[in-house]
Amino acid sequence: MPTIKSTTYNIHVEHDSFDALNKFLSKKEYTKYIIICDENTSQYCLSTLLFGCETLTAAEIIELESGEKNKTIETCMQVWGALTDIGADKKSLIINFGGGAISDLGGFVASTYKRGIDFINIPTTLLSMVDASVGGKTGVDFEGIKNHIGVIYEPKGVFVNPAFLETLSERQIKNGYAEIIKIAFIADNEFWKTLKKIKNYKEFYTENIIIKAIELKNVIVKKDLYETNLRKSLNFGHNIGHALESALIKQNKDILHGEAVAFGMIIESEIANRLKRISKKDLESIVNYIKSIYKEIKLSNPTKKLVLEFLRHDKKNDGTHLCFALPKNVGSYELCCDVTMEIIEEFISRG
Ligand SMILES: NC(=O)c1ccc[n+]([C@@H]2O[C@H](COP(=O)([O-])OP(=O)(O)OC[C@H]3O[C@@H](n4cnc5c(N)ncnc54)[C@H](O)[C@@H]3O)[C@@H](O)[C@H]2O)c1
Numbered sequence: 001m002p003t004i005k006s007t008t009y010n011i012h013v014e015h016d017s018f019d020a021l022n023k024f025l026s027k028k029e030y031t032k033y034i035i036i037c038d039e040n041t042s043q044y045c046l047s048t049l050l051f052g053c054e055t056l057t058a059a060e061i062i063e064l065e066s067g068e069k070n071k072t073i074e075t076c077m078q079v080w081g082a083l084t085d086i087g088a089d090k091k092s093l094i095i096n097f098g099g100g101a102i103s104d105l106g107g108f109v110a111s112t113y114k115r116g117i118d119f120i121n122i123p124t125t126l127l128s129m130v131d132a133s134v135g136g137k138t139g140v141d142f143e144g145i146k147n148h149i150g151v152i153y154e155p156k157g158v159f160v161n162p163a164f165l166e167t168l169s170e171r172q173i174k175n176g177y178a179e180i181i182k183i184a185f186i187a188d189n190e191f192w193k194t195l196k197k198i199k200n201y202k203e204f205y206t207e208n209i210i211i212k213a214i215e216l217k218n219v220i221v222k223k224d225l226y227e228t229n230l231r232k233s234l235n236f237g238h239n240i241g242h243a244l245e246s247a248l249i250k251q252n253k254d255i256l257h258g259e260a261v262a263f264g265m266i267i268e269s270e271i272a273n274r275l276k277r278i279s280k281k282d283l284e285s286i287v288n289y290i291k292s293i294y295k296e297i298k299l300s301n302p303t304k305k306l307v308l309e310f311l312r313h314d315k316k317n318d319g320t321h322l323c324f325a326l327p328k329n330v331g332s333y334e335l336c337c338d339v340t341m342e343i344i345e346e347f348i349s350r351g
Helices: 019-025 039-044 046-052 054-058 073-086 100-115 126-132 162-167 170-187 189-196 207-223 230-235 238-250 257-274 280-293 301-312 341-350
Strands: 003-005 010-013 032-038 060-064 092-098 118-123 137-142 145-152 157-160 322-327 333-339
Touching (some): 003 207, 010 019, 019 054, 019 118, 019 157, 032 039, 032 046, 032 054, 032 100, 039 046, 039 060, 039 092, 046 054, 060 073, 073 137, 092 100, 100 118, 100 137, 100 145, 118 126, 126 170, 145 238, 170 207, 170 257, 170 280, 170 322, 189 280, 230 238, 230 322, 230 333, 257 280, 257 322, 257 341, 301 341
Parallel strands (some): 032 060, 032 092, 118 157
Antiparallel strands (some): 003 010, 137 145, 322 333
């Protein structure tokens, strides 16, 4: 199983094994281990982790309530409080054990607790394996705005064990697969051609696919950790996607990150086609593939209004300009800061 070298740490992919994790922990550099999980990773995954990694049987466990609605500064305060009660010191290690909500929040807590302590990610969802656990973006939602507060703070290691995916629902697998579609479409035409042939969701998370998606993201992150340029390509589908996710969460409606990103990729591909960045053929190929996997999302009028409002707050904007990372043909991208509100409104109001 491969070890993928990132900026300052390694990403290990090991099926049914914790050899790399055990090796990492055997260096005994830490005074305390603190596992941050949620009720689902606690129920479905924790015993496997503790069985495979004896050192962690001594770990303190902080169990949070699952879900995006808890990725907030209030939950961080709860965790900072728990760390203080436990007596976590500068040499303690936080272990984020869960999906992207846990690694985003746990990484942010680690970055600020006592001005920063070490953390590692052990992702348990497809989305966090191929995307959220890699690249050092941490943070929380604030006043309903996605990832509004956060920092880039890198883990000391990422330990991917695809065996954890066995308890994940089909909906959650598709959720993660959206980020795989994204990276293929903007970074690797051959990978995109491979994905397009896959119809059955059970084939969405083979080890080859997981490894390829991580490698592609990692290449981009290594070149541009602080998102000055190339890393912006990873935001394809996310301007519209984040705005939709925020709008629906605000209305207490059910939406997963990947579902919102899938919707976002459709609209942003349409914008890319309108601006002559991708051909009609490529537009149809991505739209048809996404529609074959995800349920259609119809926006109500209040949702449309909220989506436009959230778009104006997007941190990817440059002053008053809306900046989108649009595909330029398949396999590459172009930053486009002249997407007007009028074009967006046209596509959103139609949906
Ligand atoms: N930092 C980044 O670079 C980055 C990139 C993409 C997405 N994200 C963030 O990631 C989050 C979405 O991640 P996610 O989809 O993993 O969400 P999540 O962490 O909310 O997990 C989804 C659900 O799956 C459950 N779960 C986790 N592992 C399980 C398992 N093995 N079996 C059964 N259930 C399990 C969780 O309890 C939760 O209910 C969003 O907040 C998004 O903004 C961050």
